[in-house]
Amino acid sequence: MRIGTFFYTIGQGFKNLFRNKGYTLASIATISACLFLFGMFFSVLTNFRHIVLRAEQGVSVTAFFHEEQGVTEEQILQLKVAIEEREEVASVEYITADEAWETFSEDYLGEYKDGFLENPLEGDDHLVIYLADVSQQSELVSYLENLDIVREVNRSETVADMLSGANRLIFYASIIIIAVLLVVSLFLISNTIASGITSHQDEITIMKYIGATDFYVRAPYVFEGLIIGVLGSVIPLALTHYVYERAIEIISGKFSMLSGLLDFLPVESVFYYLIPVSIGMGVGLGFIGSMLSVRKHLNV
Amino acid sequence: MARRKVYTPESDDVVISLRDVSKQYTKQAAAVTGANLEVREGEFVFVTGETGSGKSTLVKIIMHELKASSGEVNVLGYDLSRIGHGKIPRFRRNLGIVFQDFRLLKDRNVYENVAFAQRIIMVPSAQMKRNVLNMLDMVGMSDKYKRKVTQLSGGEQQRVALARALVNKPLILLADEPTGNLDADTAWEIMQLIDKVNRDYGTTVLVVTHDRSIVERMHKRVIEMKQGEIISDTPAKEEDIDEEEEIFEYQDVDADDLDNYDYDD
Ligand SMILES: Nc1ncnc2c1ncn2[C@@H]1O[C@H](COP(=O)(O)OP(=O)(O)OP(=O)(O)O)[C@@H](O)[C@H]1O
Ligand SMILES: [Mg+2]
Numbered sequence: 001m002r003i004g005t006f007f008y009t010i011g012q013g014f015k016n017l018f019r020n021k022g023y024t025l026a027s028i029a030t031i032s033a034c035l036f037l038f039g040m041f042f043s044v045l046t047n048f049r050h051i052v053l054r055a056e057q058g059v060s061v062t063a064f065f066h067e068e069q070g071v072t073e074e075q076i077l078q079l080k081v082a083i084e085e086r087e088e089v090a091s092v093e094y095i096t097a098d099e100a101w102e103t104f105s106e107d108y109l110g111e112y113k114d115g116f117l118e119n120p121l122e123g124d125d126h127l128v129i130y131l132a133d134v135s136q137q138s139e140l141v142s143y144l145e146n147l148d149i150v151r152e153v154n155r156s157e158t159v160a161d162m163l164s165g166a167n168r169l170i171f172y173a174s175i176i177i178i179a180v181l182l183v184v185s186l187f188l189i190s191n192t193i194a195s196g197i198t199s200h201q202d203e204i205t206i207m208k209y210i211g212a213t214d215f216y217v218r219a220p221y222v223f224e225g226l227i228i229g230v231l232g233s234v235i236p237l238a239l240t241h242y243v244y245e246r247a248i249e250i251i252s253g254k255f256s257m258l259s260g261l262l263d264f265l266p267v268e269s270v271f272y273y274l275i276p277v278s279i280g281m282g283v284g285l286g287f288i289g290s291m292l293s294v295r296k297h298l299n300v
Numbered sequence: 301m302a303r304r305k306v307y308t309p310e311s312d313d314v315v316i317s318l319r320d321v322s323k324q325y326t327k328q329a330a331a332v333t334g335a336n337l338e339v340r341e342g343e344f345v346f347v348t349g350e351t352g353s354g355k356s357t358l359v360k361i362i363m364h365e366l367k368a369s370s371g372e373v374n375v376l377g378y379d380l381s382r383i384g385h386g387k388i389p390r391f392r393r394n395l396g397i398v399f400q401d402f403r404l405l406k407d408r409n410v411y412e413n414v415a416f417a418q419r420i421i422m423v424p425s426a427q428m429k430r431n432v433l434n435m436l437d438m439v440g441m442s443d444k445y446k447r448k449v450t451q452l453s454g455g456e457q458q459r460v461a462l463a464r465a466l467v468n469k470p471l472i473l474l475a476d477e478p479t480g481n482l483d484a485d486t487a488w489e490i491m492q493l494i495d496k497v498n499r500d501y502g503t504t505v506l507v508v509t510h511d512r513s514i515v516e517r518m519h520k521r522v523i524e525m526k527q528g529e530i531i532s533d534t535p536a537k538e539e540d541i542d543e544e545e546e547i548f549e550y551q552d553v554d555a556d557d558l559d560n561y562d563y564d565d
Pocket of ligand 1: 355
């Protein structure tokens with residue numbers, strides 16, 4: 001492509017943008033709305049995932065043993081090794097009854113712990129199993145319950161199920177809404193480009209008579225679509241950035257007592273992925289939208 | 301940069317050839333039936349006939365805006381019944397096309413309307429400027445190159461349209477009623493300009509017209525159509541000495557200047 005053609009394409013593309021101001025603005029607004037919602041979903045989702053992951057790391061299964069029937073520490077440690085090899089298990093901790101009593105009495109009894117002569121938790125040596133994948137908790141539990149040496153298994157099944165269920169629901173809901181918005185913005189972009197093509201139909205006809213290649217005729221319209229896509233992704237990115245920072249500020253100000261639980265990701269780590277994804281989606285939408293309409297309206 | 305390979309007809313080569321060409325828009329009536337036509341390089345041909353006789357359809361077939369329903373169409377070595385979509389731009393670059401309604405771009409000035417054609421074939425800007433101004437000079441519009449085309453008379457608009465059609469140095473000029481919207485004097489001027497192009501550049505010319513008086517005055521080859529058929533083909537008459545002299549007055553453009561294009565794909 002000659003440099004003159006390059007500038008011609010860009011010039012015509014910009015001219016078209018300004019000639020159909022209404023349509024252009026509508027397209028940019030829709031694609032912005034779409035990508036703004038995407039940005040919000042993305043931010044909420046990544047934060048939610050982050051929080052869930054942290055919560056999941058805390059989800060544990062505790063197994064107690066028939067020590068009164070003579071299960072030895074050795075047997076328990078052997079089982080610990082076996083459990084550690086299972087896929088859904090992140091880590092396993094062996095806690096002796098003495099250790100358990102030590103922690104408990106220190107946390108809750110303070111100086112009163114001296115009133116106990118014997119360890120009331122005697123025979124409660126146990127394994128605390130942290131899960132890598134919460135959804136497989138019930139499998140682990142039934143595995144443990146079927147072992148002869150196991151006396152009791154404590155689980156936190158309801159929490160785990162709720163967490164992964166809510167996670168999935170938010171995920172699918174946002175995918176559907178974003179998909180709908182994508183289709184709407186695609187439709188609007190291709191209509192914007194189509195209106196530009198219609199208002200230039202005479203010019204296009206003459207270009208074809210003179211011997212313009214398809215590429216030459218199409219380029220300004222495709223370029224127009226790309227500009228709409230870029231503007232439609234930069235605007236919502238700026239907006240999302242602002243909202244995100246403000247939201248964190250407000251939430252951590254109002255709910256400072258929850259600050260330990262609500263551990264938000266810093267804006268940079270969210271935008272590290274959000275910026276390329278949003279711009280990619282904007283440019284992709286602009287390109288596909290304009291190609292759709294160019295293919296439909298420019299075949300002379 | 302390598303020069304694009306273009307078809308260069310030998311003298312007296314047949315540049316337009318129609319064999320038993322028919323075109324049907326609908327099943328009932330044919331717009332063109334069994335047309336046979338040969339036009340040689342450098343010829344000037346009028347196409348006349350009553351309204352609805354198929355003249356415009358014939359031109360559209362030659363420029364490949366329409367595909368013939370049957371028959372063989374060969375223009376400048378391109379077999380138009382088999383030409384691929386990607387080759388159409390290359391084919392069209394050999395044609396200059398002029399219409400009754402001028403079809404200028406109303407949002408641009410005279411210069412831009414002509415430069416438009418050069419941009420499409422990607423002529424470098426310095427060369428483009430020279431070519432456009434030369435061509436505007438040739439059609440007598442160089443002093444108004446900055447005018448908006450909406451501020452021109454019909455005759456002036458057709459001159460600009462002619463400059464646009466010719467600036468890329470086409471081998472064939474096709475004109476469908478180029479003087480249909482003009483008064484008799486202006487029509488004659490435009491027709492003389494087309495004649496000059498035919499003589500000076502050797503451009504093959506095919507002009508559709510209703511204007512009996514012009515056809516009679518110019519002594520060119522005349523093809524007459526009626527109800528879709530070519531009913532007569534009258535060869536050109538020998539020219540008077542007077543007309544020959546009149547034409548030489550126009551010779552102010554160096555045709556070689558326009559021959560140095562680089563074509564880019
Ligand atoms: N797009 C079309 N669809 C259907 N019929 C058409 C179409 N274009 C032309 N026709 C018909 O084909 C016939 C030839 O039309 P054409 O335009 O070639 O005539 P013409 O000789 O150029 O007439 P005029 O001198 O009025 O311009 C006419 O009967 C016309 O009604
Ligand atoms: Mg006609």
